[in-house]
Amino acid sequence: MSQLDIYADDAPQTRLASLTDARDIAGELARVGVAFEQWQATHALTDDADQASILAAYSDDIARLRQLGGYITADVVSLRPSHPDRATLRQKFLDEHTHSEDEVRFFVAGSGAFYLHLHQRVFQLTCEKGDLLSVPAGTPHWFDMGPEPHFTAIRLFIDPAGWVGHFTGSPIARQFPRHGE
Numbered sequence: 001m002s003q004l005d006i007y008a009d010d011a012p013q014t015r016l017a018s019l020t021d022a023r024d025i026a027g028e029l030a031r032v033g034v035a036f037e038q039w040q041a042t043h044a045l046t047d048d049a050d051q052a053s054i055l056a057a058y059s060d061d062i063a064r065l066r067q068l069g070g071y072i073t074a075d076v077v078s079l080r081p082s083h084p085d086r087a088t089l090r091q092k093f094l095d096e097h098t099h100s101e102d103e104v105r106f107f108v109a110g111s112g113a114f115y116l117h118l119h120q121r122v123f124q125l126t127c128e129k130g131d132l133l134s135v136p137a138g139t140p141h142w143f144d145m146g147p148e149p150h151f152t153a154i155r156l157f158i159d160p161a162g163w164v165g166h167f168t169g170s171p172i173a174r175q176f177p178r179h180g181e
């Protein structure tokens with residue numbers, strides 16, 4: 001189930017709100033400039049499907065997103081609990097960072113949690129299959145796939161270089177509840 005938990009950025013022990021209705025989540029995130037939608041993610045994919053077949057299965061959705069935002073490239077991040085490098089890959093996104101373009105992610109399997117640091121709040125958004133998220137460029141955030149990752153997400157980029165993160169150096173991410181622990 002998709003879920004939005006909201007905290008003050010200086011009080012990680014106190015959850016201010018917890019929402020599970022998709023319209024409520026979308027409304028709350030829209031207030032801080034983040035787009036959240038639920039799309040159909042019904043194409044059958046095996047756990048070992050490669051990037052090309054995932055992109056081919058969702059080519060209609062990717063084309064629609066490209067038209068909306070002028071995105072040039074798409075890639076796929078897909079992890080399962082048995083992945084030998086799961087701890088290293090988890091760590092890659094676990095500290096607060098920004099991007100110089102919008103972060104557009106479409107979950108086509110599994111789940112993972114984004115933490116968006118906006119307006120002195122932390123918005124912990126647990127995304128599930130079908131969730132589409134667009135976070136404005138420059139937003140400090142981090143992502144936790146959990147210790148036993150199980151998700152597949154399509155990422156859209158304007159920069160042909162793909163994923164480029166700028167780490168803020170803030171330790172804030174370590175103070176908030178982790179995903180799946």
Ligand SMILES: CSCCC(=O)/C(O)=C/O
Nearest residue numbers: 077093105112142143153
């Ligand atoms: C869920 S896609 C992998 C994580 C990622 O690309 C990112 O930028 C997290 O902040």
Ligand SMILES: [Fe+2]
Nearest residue numbers: 097099103141
């Ligand atoms: Fe990111």
Ligand code: NI
Nearest residue numbers: 057058060061
């Ligand atoms: Ni489709």
